[in-house]
Amino acid sequence: MKQDFETFLSNIAVDAQRDKGKRRWLSKAKTKTKDRRPASSIVLDLNNQRLWERRPSMKTHAVLLMGESRVGKSSIIARYCYDMFPYFYDPGWDRDFKEVNIASKTHKIELEDLSTYVTPDQPFDLRDRVIATAEGFVLVYDITSKSSFDSIRAIYDEVRRKSGLGRPVVIVGNKRDDVDAREVLSEVGAKLAKQIRCRFAEVSAKDGTGLEELFLELATEIEGMKQREAKVMANVNCRNVGRALIEVFEKVSKGLERLHWQILYWMYGPDRLLRVRPMVRPVEEAREVVRVRSTESAVSGKGRGTGSVVPGKLRERKSRKNVVRGVENEKEVMSGGLEITMAGPSGVALQVHRI
Numbered sequence: 454m455k456q457d458f459e460t461f462l463s464n465i466a467v468d469a470q471r472d473k474g475k476r477r478w479l480s481k482a483k484t485k486t487k488d489r490r491p492a493s494s495i496v497l498d499l500n501n502q503r504l505w506e507r508r509p510s511m512k513t514h515a516v517l518l519m520g521e522s523r524v525g526k527s528s529i530i531a532r533y534c535y536d537m538f539p540y541f542y543d544p545g546w547d548r549d550f551k552e553v554n555i556a557s558k559t560h561k562i563e564l565e566d567l568s569t570y571v572t573p574d575q576p577f578d579l580r581d582r583v584i585a586t587a588e589g590f591v592l593v594y595d596i597t598s599k600s601s602f603d604s605i606r607a608i609y610d611e612v613r614r615k616s617g618l619g620r621p622v623v624i625v626g627n628k629r630d631d632v633d634a635r636e637v638l639s640e641v642g643a644k645l646a647k648q649i650r651c652r653f654a655e656v657s658a659k660d661g662t663g664l665e666e667l668f669l670e671l672a673t674e675i676e677g678m679k680q681r682e683a684k685v686m687a688n689v690n691c692r693n694v695g696r697a698l699i700e701v702f703e704k705v706s707k708g709l710e711r712l713h714w715q716i717l718y719w720m721y722g723p724d725r726l727l728r729v730r731p732m733v734r735p736v737e738e739a740r741e742v743v744r745v746r747s748t749e750s751a752v753s754g755k756g757r758g759t760g761s762v763v764p765g766k767l768r769e770r771k772s773r774k775n776v777v778r779g780v781e782n783e784k785e786v787m788s789g790g791l792e793i794t795m796a797g798p799s800g801v802a803l804q805v806h807r808i
């Protein structure tokens with residue numbers, strides 16, 4: 454009887470302790486609510502491709518915890534962010550964060566438990582979107598439940614299907630404190646991780662074992678991935694900028710050359726143009742082709758015509774108003790037409806327009 458009474462008393466003490474823990478945990482969570490607004494916004498298109506993304510800083514890493522129900526995802530978040538272990542089951546816990554130091558810089562790790570997205574009132578599409586926006590994944594199983602381990606492979610496949618390329622994944626066996634009830638050996642977990650080439654860890658949300666290293670290494674991995682992505686993007690941009698600069702430069706130089714000939718045309722008119730030309734470009738340098746465009750057909754309104762002067766031959770065209778004559782050897786072109794195109798030594802077509 455005495456013993457029963459003592460057991461009764463100790464049970465009350467345990468319950469009181471749990472209640473106290475729950476109250477403390479909830480009040481902490483409440484004060485944190487202000488900070489629990491989403492730190493990042495991402496706009497996806499219908500195929501879950503990123504259209505626009507705002508992250509408050511490069512150093513915020515979105516980590517998604519996935520796994521069967523009751524494997525301890527919420528408990529891992531509670532232990533890691535508040536250093537406390539809730540003895541009660543709370544399926545509603547969703548998102549929190551913790552700041553850590555990596556290479557003497559502060560990084561913010563946002564942890565999210567996906568189970569809240571699979572309640573019947575949530576559209577299924579939301580689940581896909583949450584996966585698509587996460588930057589790192591923790592696939593949790595319970596070492597005391599073989600079935601929770603068996604589901605990991607399918608979850609991993611889903612992550613690879615729906616997430617961006619190269620997002621780090623860690624397979625985590627939780628409840629390692631519960632050695633007596635163990636159903637999944639750590640070698641088995643490690644073997645699966647090796648097969649799908651990702652990291653493996655065994656942790657305990659109850660006593661906090663392995664959690665600090667787990668998230669620190671994951672954040673470092675995510676940071677590395679982001680830096681690699683940023684480098685690739687910078688390279689792509691550099692190449693584009695370089696190509697654009699060359700294009701602009703080519704356009705400007707062609708434009709300048711054209712302008713140069715236009716000014717000569719204005720100054721001397723078509724008749725005297727070729728007398729000035731050698732001053733600009735020595736005759737020997739000039740190529741053997743002179744093209745004359747837009748002659749009689751342009752003037753007569755039938756569209757643009759193109760004539761070319763065969764080297765060494767005199768070519769003459771007549772229209773109602775214009776006479777076009779080109780003497781290749783002397784590089785002489787006379788035109789009353791609208792436009793003359795000459796192939797210069799650099800291979801750039803020079804056009805002289807009549808205004």
Ligand SMILES: Nc1nc2c(ncn2[C@@H]2O[C@H](COP(=O)(O)OP(=O)(O)OP(=O)(O)O)[C@@H](O)[C@H]2O)c(=O)[nH]1
Nearest residue numbers: 522523524525526527528543544568628657658659
């Ligand atoms: N012994 C032990 N029990 C744990 C551990 N982590 C969680 N639990 C217990 O496992 C139960 C489920 O934990 P939760 O954190 O609510 O599990 P969950 O994965 O978030 O569940 P859902 O929200 O349904 O997805 C709770 O009763 C916890 O007390 C652990 O490391 N060791």
